[in-house]
Amino acid sequence: MSEQTTENTDVITGIEAPIYLKYNFTAGAAPARFLTQVKEGVLTGQRCPQCAQVYVPPRGSCAACGVPTEEEVVLSDKATVQSFTIVSIPIPGNSIEPPFVVANLVPDGANISFIHLMSECDNADVHIGQRVQGVWKPQEEWGYSMDNIRYFKPLDEPDVPVEKIGKIPVEGWEG
Amino acid sequence: MKEIAIVGYQQSDAVSDAGACNEVELIIPVISKVYDQVGIKNAQDVDFVCSGSCDYLQGAAFAFVMGVDALGAVPPIKESHVEMDAAWALYESMLKIRMGHADSALIYGFGKSSPGELPIVLSQQLDPYYLAPQWVDTISLAAMQARLMLDKGLISEQDMAEVVSRSRRNALNNPHAQLAGDVSVQDVLAQETYVSPLRKADICPVSDGASAMVICTVEKAKEWGLPYAVISGIDHCIETHNPGMRDLTDSVSTRKAAENAGVHNGAVDVAELYAPFSHQEIILARALGLGDATSVNPSGGVLAGNLMMASGLSRIGEVFNRIVSGEAQRGVAHATSGPCLQHNLVTVIEQAKEAA
Numbered sequence: 001m002s003e004q005t006t007e008n009t010d011v012i013t014g015i016e017a018p019i020y021l022k023y024n025f026t027a028g029a030a031p032a033r034f035l036t037q038v039k040e041g042v043l044t045g046q047r048c049p050q051c052a053q054v055y056v057p058p059r060g061s062c063a064a065c066g067v068p069t070e071e072e073v074v075l076s077d078k079a080t081v082q083s084f085t086i087v088s089i090p091i092p093g094n095s096i097e098p099p100f101v102v103a104n105l106v107p108d109g110a111n112i113s114f115i116h117l118m119s120e121c122d123n124a125d126v127h128i129g130q131r132v133q134g135v136w137k138p139q140e141e142w143g144y145s146m147d148n149i150r151y152f153k154p155l156d157e158p159d160v161p162v163e164k165i166g167k168i169p170v171e172g173w174e175g
Numbered sequence: 176m177k178e179i180a181i182v183g184y185q186q187s188d189a190v191s192d193a194g195a196c197n198e199v200e201l202i203i204p205v206i207s208k209v210y211d212q213v214g215i216k217n218a219q220d221v222d223f224v225c226s227g228s229c230d231y232l233q234g235a236a237f238a239f240v241m242g243v244d245a246l247g248a249v250p251p252i253k254e255s256h257v258e259m260d261a262a263w264a265l266y267e268s269m270l271k272i273r274m275g276h277a278d279s280a281l282i283y284g285f286g287k288s289s290p291g292e293l294p295i296v297l298s299q300q301l302d303p304y305y306l307a308p309q310w311v312d313t314i315s316l317a318a319m320q321a322r323l324m325l326d327k328g329l330i331s332e333q334d335m336a337e338v339v340s341r342s343r344r345n346a347l348n349n350p351h352a353q354l355a356g357d358v359s360v361q362d363v364l365a366q367e368t369y370v371s372p373l374r375k376a377d378i379c380p381v382s383d384g385a386s387a388m389v390i391c392t393v394e395k396a397k398e399w400g401l402p403y404a405v406i407s408g409i410d411h412c413i414e415t416h417n418p419g420m421r422d423l424t425d426s427v428s429t430r431k432a433a434e435n436a437g438v439h440n441g442a443v444d445v446a447e448l449y450a451p452f453s454h455q456e457i458i459l460a461r462a463l464g465l466g467d468a469t470s471v472n473p474s475g476g477v478l479a480g481n482l483m484m485a486s487g488l489s490r491i492g493e494v495f496n497r498i499v500s501g502e503a504q505r506g507v508a509h510a511t512s513g514p515c516l517q518h519n520l521v522t523v524i525e526q527a528k529e530a531a
Contacts, residue, residue: 017307019299023234023290028197059244060200066217066247068203 030060030069035144041136043075045110053111057146076108076170077134079152080160083113086123101126105152109170116146120153129165131157131173179269180396180403181524183213184492186386189353189480192289193383198228198238201285201385202245209281209387213401218246221389222277224254225268227261227284228484231300234291242285253277260284260449261386262487262510262520266409268390279391284485287383293483301513302416313451314378316514318370320423321454325372329424330457332372336363338453339376339478346475353380353480377453379481386485388492393527404498404524408436411510411520418515429462429509429519436521443469444503447490449511451477458516459509469507473497487511487520494524 027035030046034057037044045054046069048062054073055062062069084103091098101123104113118126120135132152142148158175160168185208193201210217218224224246230238239256246252253276257263261284268280288296294312324330337360346355358376366374396403412428412435414421421427433439446469450456456478460471472478474493477486487510494506504526512518 015304015308017304019303019307021231021234021291021296021299025234025290026195026197028200029195030200031197032195059241060197061203061244062247063244064247064249066203066245068200 028060030058033072034058038146038148039142039144041139041142041148043077043107045073045075045107045112047071047073054109055112056107056110056114073109074170075110076172077136077149078155078172079105079107079132079134080165080168080173081118081126081128081130081132082106082165083128084118084126086126099123103132103152105132106166106168108168108172111166113166114146116149117151118153119151125154127159129159129162131155131160177272177275178393179272179390179406180393180527181388181390181406181491181495182396182399182401182403183209183389184386184495185209185212186351186482186485186489186492187384188351189380189382189384189482191353191381191383193287196287196383198233198241198285198287199245201287201383202242202283202387205385206245206281206283206387209389213389214399215389218248218252218281219250221279221281221391222253223268223271223280224252225256225264225271225280225282227257227259227264227282227488228286229258229300231296232286232288232291232293232483242283259512260484260487260510262491262508262522263411263512265388265390265488265491265522266411266520269406269409272390272392278395279389281387281389282488283385283387284482284488285385286483286485288381288483289383293381298514305417313514314370314373316418317378317452317455318373319418320515321372321377321452324424324454324458327424330454332364333360334457335377335453336360338450338456339363342472342475342478345473346479349474349479351384351480352475353382355475355479373452376478379451379477382480382482384480384482384485386482386489386492388488388495402499403527404495405527406522407525408438408440408523409521410435411518413513413518416513416517421515421517423515424458426458426462426516426519429459429516429521432519432521433463433507436523438463438507438521438523441505441525443505443507445470445473445494445497445506446509447472447474447476447493447506448509449477449487449490451481451511453478455516463507463509463521465507470503491522491524494522498524498526
């Protein structure tokens, strides 16, 4: 009986069950504030009332202290390379031609890095401590997105020593 | 075995739309309140932290990890998470304490259900394979359950409306309730059906919010000098995920968990039951063997506001509040997960012996 059943049955190795779920996503009060400012071409962070670290983009809390962050801080679009990688393989859905540089960048005035692209540089010269600045899209293309900055390009400034990365004031780095 | 006490519980308001809040912004106000209640500064002051949430609600992978931003995990803390209601986070925390790995624990649950279409989000979350192509939602499944009960004569629409009416009236005394009012049985029955035989009033609302609790050993509760209630029993049982293989008119898993948790070892003054649909409160009360002496869902239950992934913990918290205030001496809290009461957790909470 069981043999017969097997003979007359197709081997089914999969079913299609497409799932489409629609969400009305909200970033949160603090990220929404950040995105509103980015649309105006300004990078902002939030300072922890306890440890004074500045987070960018802010999530509404200091993850280290577990307290809400409320004080908004205007940051520079000049930044320091904290870490980086060179992407050599194409990533599905990503229109950027490899090889390209993805870097952890700490903007002046903040203590925490965000991830962005680097360009206008020789990939082989990219290094930790390197000074960079955002290259913005034309203002009429600005939206609620970090894509308003096309990429970061190297600045002709002295490197920041590793122990000082993430501790540069918003006024900048003289070396 | 170490006795475990509840020493603090807080819940946010249940609101239909928490607006721009993200996970962290939902959690911080409620855990801050529970820190104040217990007299601790932050998560560093407890031995273990466990949360309950569901990434499907936000529609973002690893959304639960973002919740840790609310805790202050520097230096590192011992932390865990269940992709379930935080009542199961309480269960995990109790195991941690019982094993001697912790003397105290912070438990929190949070859910922002408003961004998605909750009934279909929930059914897809728990069964993305077998029932998924049918696109069946949790309200339709519950409606079929209610239909079975009505056709077998196990309940009447009047019985269901009585549950709703009592919930709305009890919720008038619950400051966190989303739906409350002086609603009569006739008012409910006058409503048209929504997903037959269910009326909208038979279905819990979609709510955003969070709740948090601190538990510890009885010794620790005394050291902290806090009023407390003792968790004297807890157990959970699950049924098959195929609704066609279950007796949907009964809750076998609740009955079994109740026996194991020792529900029947004493009088039950108060019971808070996680019944997202009116007819399910009747199933649960029967499975738990509750009689007229028990006050059922004095908070209004989840028909008054349903914080997904937090409401199960809130049921335990509501019983705790009534025991610590002296309103009740012994109570039962129930939490559920899955369609048609698939998975059920039963907790027995009692007055501290010194206070008796």
